[in-house]
Amino acid sequence: MSFDLLDLPEPDRPPVDPEEYLRALMRWHFSVETGSPFWLRRAQSLDFDPIHDVRTFGDLRRFPNVVDEFRAVPVEDLVPRGLTGADRVIAGVYESGGTTGLPKRFVMFDRWMEFALGWDESHYAALGTANVLLVGPSGPHMFGEFARRRARRHDGMLFAVDLDPRWIKKLLERGDAAESERYVEHVVDQAAHILSTQTVGILITTPPLLERLTRRNDLVETIRKDVRYLCWSGAHLDADTREIFQTEIFPGIPLKGLYGSTTILGMSRERDVERADGLAAFDPPSPYIVFRVVDPETGEDVAFGERGQVVMNHLTKYALIPNNLERDHAMSIEPPAGWFGCSVADVGPVATFGDTTVIEGVY
Amino acid sequence: MSTPVQAAVADQNAEQTGADVQIDALGPDGPYRSRRRAPLSALSGAPVGEISQVPALYVRRTLAAMRAAPVLPIAARLDALDRAAELFATATIGGFDLDGYLQLVSTASGVPRAVVSVGVEWITDVLRSQRHTMALARPNGAVDAWRDERTVAGSAVWTRRGDLFAVHAAGNTPAVHGLWPEALALGYKVVVRPSSREPYTAFRLVEALRQAGFPPATVTLLPTDHDVADILIHESDFAIVYGGQDVVDKYGAVPTVLTQGPGRSKILVTADVDWREKIDIIADSVSHLGGTACTCTTAVLVEGDPEPLAAALAERLGRVPSLSPEHPDAILTVQPVAAARAVDSYLHQVAGDARALLGGDSIVDELPGGGAVLRPAVHLVDAARAPQLGVELPFPCVWVGPWSPADGVAPLRDTLVLTAMTTRADLIDALLDEPSITNLYLGDHPTTWLRPGVPHDGYLAEHLMRTKGMIRSDVPRSTSEPVPPTD
Known part of the structure; x- marks a missing residue:
């Protein structure tokens, strides 16, 4: 049995039929020869047979959300047995933010990571050689490794200032706003030193940290002079703030977002066409990563233009993470023609998630 | 800041339809209409318009621009305040003449038209009185400006402790805007976060001040949600915050x-x-x-039997008619029916063992045109230390109880205005010495008496100003480029 259509896309190969792809993917993850120990074990307690019963994108909803099990499962068990050779090269083990409880662990494969990194490659096409500054989480998060690979693609150096989002959340949870202020100032000081002594062409950070940087007029001047691309990710950016960044603070410098999650091992890219409402819109790489937006009460998909809670699916031979209800709320928007699921805009936090209050800090 | 917008609420039809009112932010570069806006509605639920909700980034940039802006010289400030008084009281601002504005506030917020009118007069008086108020608030030993001759021999100079003053306003009565103009007179730059229920007065006043000569970066209006409002409060040098006990608990310890x-x-x-x-x-x-002001009487304590007084009070207050807020004789606040019912239910909960002489069944009186009048309530309690005596509700709600000399000052603590109807000089001495009584009126003066120049919660200057010692030998000569006169 051939699994060729599970290979990541290449320039001169015709695109796959999404449903055919999905059926092959079920065979891959639920066959003894190719599936991961985790899924082969987990299949025994499913009340359906994925190979026979999952024929369409809609059928994926039969899967339970298993990501909570990723808090404790040994990561070796997440590796599909069918992966060999270059497919089997591991880029790293990354953890979710830990916003809603203990972190979950995911295995990132090198080939997939290169594909995920390239999803918004067109945005960087004209930049040429550039150094990259990451002001954001490295550590157990995938953000830092993506920045390192971004620098490599531009023949540039990576400067990285780490930010520990879990520590900030702890400070905010216990109401220590003053200490979190000091911590963030400490991060900004480090970024300021790099910006003022080095030439940074690509700045990757979160909207709250970008806002922090802009409180210092000298940094705004330096960024305007040197930085040719601003990449934001990891938090909400409202239309008004986005417009002020674009038109007043950094006119002429592309400001593009990535919306993703460790639980999908990748990101959706910001759409190039501006919306009338000023919101950033995000397209995931269907059929490898697919979004739905659901009514949190009923679990049913909301109509395009409506808000709801984001459900993410990672559907590759490297991992199967179906039907994962994320913490974010977003507006569902029409995806490009022929794509599974939906695209999203106006991504923001939910007030509460289960029993844990979600705190949106600087991450 | 980049959105080109006309001054808000300019639509010719706004007074008729009421549905096109836009309360924009008034920023350092002019009006700003954010994409994120909250609806404004009338008591009936009918749409009035929208109010911008500016993001944190806009707030911080506004504060930075305000800090960078020069202070208007004192003479220019006082002249501008005079002109602002005239504009506020008479001009057409944002498409609303005075009458249209009074109508808008009463239909949209339920504050009776006559109450809004009194508020307007009060604010106008306050704006006109700042010369006088500053002179009264300044310590005797201090001069206004270092150029004053007295500094040659050595004296105090009155100076600002900070630069930016934030106002987190309330919408219960326009009169809340009668305190902060003092900060402008003192040379502070002022940023106002209006109430989302009644932002119209704040808009009218800030716009009047700007038209009168205050540069946009010296007085701004930033409508925001509560989270962003916290930024204003924390990142300004000083702030005044209106609210309930929750607000006092939250900010009480912040100096x-x-x-x-x-x-x-x-x-x-x-x-x-x-x-x-x-x-x-x-x-x-x-x-x-x-009954919506913090100066309205919440408790009456009577030496002897309080019941006859309570009964007479119930009789007087029972005669106050229920009228729509636009009616010229209306004095009772109108709120959406659900909000009025919530107040009523809270009243029943806190009344406990107090005996109702008025309003015991319900204080909610629904109006045919939408909304409900909050009718007065009079309750009798049996002890000077009854906890109900401290329950202040946003309508004419009074608790009447007994007092005897043996109770002393204790039941009268934590009082903004105490009117003491007494001839006992030793008692008056004791009341004046009590630190938690903010103002003491004697005899025939209602607790709601106010006059510009007589402090309401101390002079604002007590918080915002300090003295610095100065002695100098001669007048420094100006360089070729004269330094802008300080004040």
């Missing part, structure tokens, strides 16, 4: 925040005074401004 919480104003009548002659003053103190 730069002046909280305007429940006033718990009271009247004390001792046995040497015949309350029958004073009943109108007492009733007025309860119902003035619809």
Whole structure:
């Protein structure tokens, strides 16, 4: 049995039929020869047979959300047995933010990571050689490794200032706003030193940290002079703030977002066409990563233009993470023609998630 | 800042339809209409328009621009305040003449038209009185400006402790905007976060001040949600915050925040005074401004049997008619029916063992045109330390209880205005010495009495200003480029 259509896309190969792809993917993850120990074990307690019963994108909803099990499962068990050779090269083990409880662990494969990194490659096409500054989480998060690979693609150096989002959340949870202020100032000081002594062409950070940087007029001047691309990710950016960044603070410098999650091992890219409402819109790489937006009460998909809670699916031979209800709320928007699921805009936090209050800090 | 917008609420039809009102931010570069806006609605639920909700980034950039802006010289400030008084009281601002504005506030917020009118007069008086108020608030030993001759021999100079003053306003009565103009007179730059229920007065006042000559970066209006409002409060040098006990608890310990919480104003009548002659003053103190001001009487303590006074008070207040807020004779506040019912239910909960003489069944009186009047309530309690005496609600709600000399000052603590109807000089001494009584009125003065120049919660200058010692030998000569005159 051939699994060729599970290979990541290449320039001169015709695109796959999404449903055919999905059926092959079920065979891959639920066959003894190719599936991961985790899924082969987990299949025994499913009340359906994925190979026979999952024929369409809609059928994926039969899967339970298993990501909570990723808090404790040994990561070796997440590796599909069918992966060999270059497919089997591991880029790293990354953890979710830990916003809603203990972190979950995911295995990132090198080939997939290169594909995920390239999803918004067109945005960087004209930049040429550039150094990259990451002001954001490295550590157990995938953000830092993506920045390192971004620098490599531009023949540039990576400067990285780490930010520990879990520590900030702890400070905010216990109401220590003053200490979190000091911590963030400490991060900004480090970024300021790099910006003022080095030439940074690509700045990757979160909207709250970008806002922090802009409180210092000298940094705004330096960024305007040197930085040719601003990449934001990891938090909400409202239309008004986005417009002020674009038109007043950094006119002429592309400001593009990535919306993703460790639980999908990748990101959706910001759409190039501006919306009338000023919101950033995000397209995931269907059929490898697919979004739905659901009514949190009923679990049913909301109509395009409506808000709801984001459900993410990672559907590759490297991992199967179906039907994962994320913490974010977003507006569902029409995806490009022929794509599974939906695209999203106006991504923001939910007030509460289960029993844990979600705190949106600087991450 | 980049969105080109006309001054808000300019639509010719706004007064008729009321549905096109836009309350924009008034920023350092002019009006700003954010994409994120909250609906404004009338008591009936009918749409009035929208209010911008500016993001944190806009707030911080505004504060930075305000800090960078020069201080207007004192003479220019005082002249501008005079002109602003005239504009605020008479001009067409944002498409609304005075009458249209009064109508808008009463239909949209339920504050009776007459109460809004009194608020406008009060704010106008305050704007006109700043010369006088500053002179009264300044310590005797201090001069206004270092150029004053007295500094040659050595004297104090009155100086600002900071630069930026934030106002987190309330919408219960326009009169809340009568305190902060003092900060502008003192040379502070002022940023106002309006109430989302009644942003119209703040808009009218800020716009009037700007038209009168205050540069946009010296006085701004930033409508925001509560989270962003916290940024204003924390990142300004000083702030005044209106709200309930929750606000007092939240900011009470922050030395730069002046909280305007429940006033718990009271009247004390001792046995040497015949309350029958004073009943109108007492009733007025309860119902003035619809009972929504922190100076309205919340509790009356009577030496001897309080019941006859309570009964007379119930009789007077029971006669106040229920009218729509636009009616010229209306004094009672109107709120959406659900909000009125919530107040009523809370009243029943807190009343406990107090005996209702008025409003015991329900204080909610629904109006045919939408909304419900909050009718007065009078309750009798049996002890001077009854907890109900400290319960301040946003309508004419008064608790009447007994007091005896043996109770002393204790039941009268934590009072914004105490009117003492007494002839006992030793008691007056004790009341004046009590630190938690903010203002003491004697005799025939309602707790709601106010006059520009007489402090309401101290002079604002007590918080915002300090003295610095100065001695100098001669007048420094100006360089070729004269330094802008300080004040």
